[in-house]
Amino acid sequence: MSLLIKSVQIIDGEGKPPRQADVFVQRNIIAAIGNLKNKDADEVIDGLGNYLTPGFIDIDTDSDHYLDIFTNPSQNDFTNQGVTTIIGGHCGASLAPLLYGALEGIEKWADPSQVNVNWHTMAEFLASLKRVPLGVNFGTLAGHATVRRAITNEAERALTRSELAVFKRVLAEALSDGAFGLSTGLGYVQGRVAREEEIRELVKILKSFDGIYATHLRSQTDRLLPSIKETIETASGTGVRVLISHLRPLKGYEDQFSKALELIKSSAANASVHFDIYPHDTSIYPIYALLPREVQKKNAAATMEYLNHKEDLKEIERELRALNPDDIWIAGAPRHEYFVGKTIREIASNLEVAPAKAILKIMQTTGLKATVFYRDINYDLLLQALTDERAFIASNGNSPPPGKFMKHERSTNTFPKFLEFVTKSNALSLEQAIRKITSLPARYFDLKDRGVVKEGKVADLVILGKDDLKVRETVVGGKRSSGGNLNRKGAILRHRNR
Numbered sequence: 049m050s051l052l053i054k055s056v057q058i059i060d061g062e063g064k065p066p067r068q069a070d071v072f073v074q075r076n077i078i079a080a081i082g083n084l085k086n087k088d089a090d091e092v093i094d095g096l097g098n099y100l101t102p103g104f105i106d107i108d109t110d111s112d113h114y115l116d117i118f119t120n121p122s123q124n125d126f127t128n129q130g131v132t133t134i135i136g137g138h139c140g141a142s143l144a145p146l147l148y149g150a151l152e153g154i155e156k157w158a159d160p161s162q163v164n165v166n167w168h169t170m171a172e173f174l175a176s177l178k179r180v181p182l183g184v185n186f187g188t189l190a191g192h193a194t195v196r197r198a199i200t201n202e203a204e205r206a207l208t209r210s211e212l213a214v215f216k217r218v219l220a221e222a223l224s225d226g227a228f229g230l231s232t233g234l235g236y237v238q239g240r241v242a243r244e245e246e247i248r249e250l251v252k253i254l255k256s257f258d259g260i261y262a263t264h265l266r267s268q269t270d271r272l273l274p275s276i277k278e279t280i281e282t283a284s285g286t287g288v289r290v291l292i293s294h295l296r297p298l299k300g301y302e303d304q305f306s307k308a309l310e311l312i313k314s315s316a317a318n319a320s321v322h323f324d325i326y327p328h329d330t331s332i333y334p335i336y337a338l339l340p341r342e343v344q345k346k347n348a349a350a351t352m353e354y355l356n357h358k359e360d361l362k363e364i365e366r367e368l369r370a371l372n373p374d375d376i377w378i379a380g381a382p383r384h385e386y387f388v389g390k391t392i393r394e395i396a397s398n399l400e401v402a403p404a405k406a407i408l409k410i411m412q413t414t415g416l417k418a419t420v421f422y423r424d425i426n427y428d429l430l431l432q433a434l435t436d437e438r439a440f441i442a443s444n445g446n447s448p449p450p451g452k453f454m455k456h457e458r459s460t461n462t463f464p465k466f467l468e469f470v471t472k473s474n475a476l477s478l479e480q481a482i483r484k485i486t487s488l489p490a491r492y493f494d495l496k497d498r499g500v501v502k503e504g505k506v507a508d509l510v511i512l513g514k515d516d517l518k519v520r521e522t523v524v525g526g527k528r529s530s531g532g533n534l535n536r537k538g539a540i541l542r543h544r545n546r
Contacts, residue, residue, distance in 0.1 A: 049090055050074050051526055056095030056511065061102040061486035061500040063479050071100060073507040076526040081503055093528070095511055098520055099478075102486035102499050103132025103508030104463045108262075108293055108324045108442035110332070112136035112143050112188065113157040114380070114453065116446050122183040123538075125447035125459045127522040127529040132508035133185040133490075133498060133541070138293050138444075139264040140233030142191030144173030145222050147198035153191065155348055155417060156334035159382045170225035178540050184524060185508065187493070187541035189231040189262055190222040192250065193238035202346045204241045212249060219253050226542025228493055229260030231293070234275070235267065237344055244278055254288045258494065259543065262291040272304040276311050283319035289492070292323035294444045296331070297429040305429065312438055322492070324442035327434055327465045328458045329427040332379060332444065335411055335418040340367050348416040355411065365404040373403035375423040380453040381414050389454050421456055434466065435475045440492070441466050441485050467517050478517075494544060506539075 051073040057066040058081070070084035080087070106126065111117050111134065126134060136142065141153050146168050151160035167173040170190065177186065195218050199211050207215065219230060230250060233239040251261045261282065265275040276292075283290040292312075297305035312321050336344055336351055343364060345351040355361070373392035381387040387395065387410060396406035410418055433439055445459035457465070463485055470476040476484070490499025497506045511521040522529040524538050 049526065051091045051093070051507070051523070051528075052084060052087055052089035053093045053095055053100060053509070053511070054085060055097055056100035057097065057514065058501050059099050059101045059479055059482045060502065061483055063483045065479060066099065071501070071509070073523070073526045076507055078501065078503050078505050078507050081501070091528070093511070093521060098514045099512040099517075100501060101130075101482045101510045101512060102490075102501055103510055103522065103524065104130045104485045105133045105489040105493070105495070105499060106131045106443050106462070107135045107291070107440055107489050107493060108138050108444050109134040109136055110138070110157070110444060110446040112186075113139075113141055113154055114446045114448060115154070115158045115160075115162050116448050117177070117182060117186060118163050118180060120447055120449040121180050123447040124183065124529070125445070125455065126184050127524065128519065129461060129463050130510040130512070130519045130522055131184065131443075131463060132510070132522060132524045132538070133187070133495065135187050135189070135228065135493065137189035137191050137227070138231045138262055140191045140193035140231055140236060140239050142188055142194050142231065144168075144170045144188070145190065145195060145218055147195065147218070152347065153194045153197050156336065157419065159417070170222040170227050174226055174540050174542060182538045182540070183529065185498070185538040185541055187228050187543070189229045189260070190219060190227040192230060192232040192242070192247075193236060195219070196238050196242065202238075204237060204346050206241070206243055207246055212246060215250060216253055219250060220257075223254070223257040223259055223543070227259070228543040229254055229262060231262040231264075233264040235264050237346055239264070240266065240341075244282075248282055248285060251282055251286045251288050255286060257543070259288070260291055260493065261288050262293055264293045265295070268296065268298055269301050272301060272308055273311070276308045280311065280315045280319050280321055283321050284315065289320045290322070291440070292321065294331075294442070295323035295325055297426040297433070298424050299426055302426050302429050305426075309433060309436065322438045322440060324440040324444070325430065325433055326441065326443055326458050326462050327431065327469055328456070328462070329425045329430070330421050330423050330456060330458070331425060332456065333420050333422055334416070335407075335414070335420050336416045338368065338371065338376075338407060338420065340364060352412070352416055355408070361408065365402075365408070368404035368407050369402075371403075371407075373406075377421050378410065378418055378454070379421045379456065380419040380448075381410070382417050384414050384418070385452065387414070387418065388452075419453075421454070431469060435470060440489050464517065464519065467512075471517065495541065496544070
């Protein structure tokens with residue numbers, strides 16, 4: 049199978065100015081670039097003078113958490129916005145390794161019964177995923193909480209020395225099998241009980257594999273600065289590259305966010321710390337994250353048990369009353385889809401109760417398995433951070449099957465919106481902006497065959513309108529994503545260990 053893309057302005061992903069050329073793709077590889085108008089090919093795209101760029105790389109996504117890579121394998125919400133590669137396994141939760149073959153660790157996002165789990169190790173998971181007609185390239189981190197929950201049987205305590213030794217062996221095997229690194233969700237229950245020494249010992253394992261440590265911070269509110277300092281110390285103490293997941297200026301904590309960026313900048317000489325960010329004002333949370341921290345137990349069942357047996361919920365309701373019911377709406381509610389798309393205020397009105405009571409009612413009805421969108425980000429300050437040299441652009445979104453999950457703009461328009469903002473504001477040139485979402489994340493994750501338009505590289509490509517920068521066409525591994533192309537199949541990526 050060959051593909052010829054004629055008459056495009058190539059933005060190569062490395063920051064060079066656009067150049068007029070044609071691109072010839074043989075199978076999944078860019079075979080030639082130049083004046084190729086007389087070249088024969090099985091399929092021809094007339095680029096009409098539009099831009100041709102590398103496929104965009106989204107390094108922080110949730111389609112694995114929601115099991116969408118199985119239930120909606122086309123992942124068209126990503127390819128429609130130019131994304132050809134996604135990285136999962138963030139926030140401490142991954143689909144492998146599974147010590148006991150169970151997916152309870154993702155219950156806060158999805159119903160594990162949707163998938164027939166026939167793997168334990170990372171190698172088995174990636175091999176199983178190769179049989180799925182996945183429409184994008186996919187790589188994953190190994191989740192700290194996924195392994196920890198199995199080792200401790202979900203107990204909220206420190207690891208013993210022998211348990212830590214087991215964890216290290218499991219992590220090393222996952223990295224050998226192709227995991228790109230380790231992720232933690234230190235703001236979630238299993239992450240919060242993990243001591244800094246535990247995290248440091250595990251992160252040290254990454255060094256010999258050249259792996260990445262991605263962390264959802266312990267706090268992005270009143271304890272943001274101590275959380276940043278802990279992360280910087282982990283980076284400097286281990287020499288491992290650290291990625292802070294979805295760092296964002298939450299309303300009421302803007303000053304801490306600005307100081308956090310300064311801390312990251314000032315640490316550059318001694319620590320390799322980056323962060324990912326998206327151009328939207330909305331966060332996505334499992335609904336239990338709205339509860340006070342002291343109420344959140346080891347899992348959804350334990351938290352529900354606590355709520356159902358607590359005689360007086362007035363204190364919890366008092367804290368929930370501080371939330372703006374117009375800024376929170378239900379994104380997903382397995383088996384209770386009638387909640388989806390409604391704000392807390394709308395649901396409260398329908399139930400004829402106060403908004404705080406409505407939140408508790410939703411929690412009880414869904415067994416804490418609902419997901420919410422919460423408009424809690426200072427948008428102006430966030431836009432200023434988009435162009436920080438340590439910032440990667442990532443959606444932290446998913447591509448769900450139709451009808452089950454309310455799609456937010458982060459799942460459909462993160463990368464076009466980023467390009468529109470930086471070019472209209474002159475914050476970055478188009479070549480710089482493309483480099484930020486292609487070759488830079490490819491280099492960070494050691495994706496040597498992707499992220500640039502160059503002969504010999506994999507043909508993950510995007511055609512953007514020269515006048516409006518809208519995605520005209522996305523090519524994954526040499527195959528077009530338009531027209532419902534069922535033959536398109538992304539690669540299952542494995543980290544190349546040293």
